[in-house]
Structures are given as structure tokens and as C-alpha cells.
Amino acid sequence: MPQWSFPSSPTNGQQATILGKLYQYDSSKNRWVSVVSITGLKTVNGESLAGSGDIIIGGGSLIFLSSAAASSSATISLETTFDSTYDQYLILGTDITPATNTTEMHCRLKIGGSYLSTSTYSYVMNKTEAATYSGETGTSQAKIPIAVDLRNGSSETFDFQMFVYSPATTTKKKRVSWTGIRSSGGATRFSNGVGDNTGTSALTGVQFYMLSGNIATGNFHLYGIKKS
Numbered sequence: 001m002p003q004w005s006f007p008s009s010p011t012n013g014q015q016a017t018i019l020g021k022l023y024q025y026d027s028s029k030n031r032w033v034s035v036v037s038i039t040g041l042k043t044v045n046g047e048s049l050a051g052s053g054d055i056i057i058g059g060g061s062l063i064f065l066s067s068a069a070a071s072s073s074a075t076i077s078l079e080t081t082f083d084s085t086y087d088q089y090l091i092l093g094t095d096i097t098p099a100t101n102t103t104e105m106h107c108r109l110k111i112g113g114s115y116l117s118t119s120t121y122s123y124v125m126n127k128t129e130a131a132t133y134s135g136e137t138g139t140s141q142a143k144i145p146i147a148v149d150l151r152n153g154s155s156e157t158f159d160f161q162m163f164v165y166s167p168a169t170t171t172k173k174k175r176v177s178w179t180g181i182r183s184s185g186g187a188t189r190f191s192n193g194v195g196d197n198t199g200t201s202a203l204t205g206v207q208f209y210m211l212s213g214n215i216a217t218g219n220f221h222l223y224g225i226k227k228s
Contacts, residue, residue, distance in 0.1 A: 062223035070215035078222045079205035084168035086224035093220050096158040098150045100213030105150060106143040109174050109197050110205030117142050125193030144195035147180050158182040167203035174203045
């Protein structure tokens with residue numbers, strides 16, 4: 001019969017399968033953590049992972065492709081490798097802080113061999129800012145905003161995941177969607193949304209930067225999503 005509850009008095013690293021999903025106990029956090037298996041990266045968003053191999057999701061798997069770490073960086077670009085191997089790609093960003101307090105993080109897409117800064121982007125974003133929930137839309141923009149009100153305190157980090165769709169096609173707009181969580185002034189905030197560019201040439205890179213100042217810290221990882 002399926003197991004419905006976690007074992008009592010667990011030890012660090014102990015695993016349990018609850019209703020078909022694998023969990024591992026992390027004594028440093030005093031809680032059970034959902035487990036996926038991964039090659040090359042041992043933590044995602046600070047969570048301990050167990051096993052080896054590729055990340056398994058939804059019948060497919062994530063193949064690690066490249067990473068970049070920010071250290072007072074004007075921009076972070078992920079370019080290795082977007083091509084026709086996968087229909088979808090995933091970017092994970094963790095422990096991101098800006099050098100300048102209360103700024104925004106934006107992204108641009110490399111289409112047709114260049115990062116576009118022309119007014120060819122559109123987006124829709126939901127967000128919380130200063131404890132207020134709101135929506136924001138933009139057309140004919142020079143960028144896609146990913147997060148607002150980012151703080152530069154060491155504990156006020158931003159984490160996000162972004163999906164990139166059909167980068168190699170030359171007949172469709174280039175589209176992304178994202179979800180992010182951050183600490184801001186001691187409170188938890190979020191942002192999520194969708195964005196696109198009118199360009200239909202192949203997409204070969206995604207670039208992140210702050211509206212003001214540099215990216216002080218942050219880790220960025222790119223994965224291809226296998227179909228099966």
C-alpha cells in the first residue's frame with residue numbers, strides 16, 4: 001500500500017516515498033525536501049538533492065548545458081547551447097542580488113545573432129511590490145522585466161525559473177515565461193509573467209542585467225528539456 005505519512009524521528013539524508021513522490025530529510029532545515037536527481041549541480045534554490053543522472057520531470061528530463069556566475073557583472077549571458085536539439089529550455093537563477101538597492105532585473109534575447117535592444121518586446125507580468133499586488137503589461141518595449149524592487153541585502157536574494165520555447169524555429173516569435181520569488185525588506189515577494197519578441201530568426205542566447213548597477217551575485221544554469 002502507498003505510504004501516506006513521513007517517518008517519525010528521521011535522520012539527515014533519510015528518504016521516503018509518499019504517494020509515489022520521493023522526499024529526503026534535511027536536518028539543517030528540519031524538514032522533508034522533494035528530491036530530483038541531477039548531474040553537475042547538487043543544489044537548486046538551496047535544497048539538497050539525492051541520486052545521480054539528469055533531473056527527471058514530467059516524463060522527460062533536464063540535460064545540464066551551461067552555467068554562469070555573477071560577480072559585480074554588468075550582464076550575464078547564457079548561450080551554450082540553444083539549438084534544435086530541444087523544443088524547450090529551462091533557466092534556473094539562484095541567490096541573485098543587485099549592487100544597487102531597489103532596482104529591477106531585465107532580460108533580452110539574442111535573435112539573429114544579436115541581443116536585441118530595439119522596441120520589439122511585449123510582456124505581461126504579475127508582481128507584488130511594497131506589499132501591493134498588481135499587474136503590468138508592455139508593448140513595443142526594449143526589454144522584458146523579470147523582477148522589481150530587488151534589494152541588495154545579503155539575505156534579500158532573488159530566485160527564478162524561466163522557460164524558453166522553440167528557440168531554433170524561424171517561423172515563430174521567440175517566447176519566454178518565468179516565475180520568481182524574492183525577499184524584500186523582510187517580506188516575501190513574487191513575480192511571474194510571459195514575454196516575447198517579434199523576431200522570428202533563431203534564438204541563441206538570453207541575457208540578464210539590472211536596470212541600475214551591476215548584478216552583484218547570482219548563479220544561472222541552463223538546461224535542455226528532453227521529450228522523453
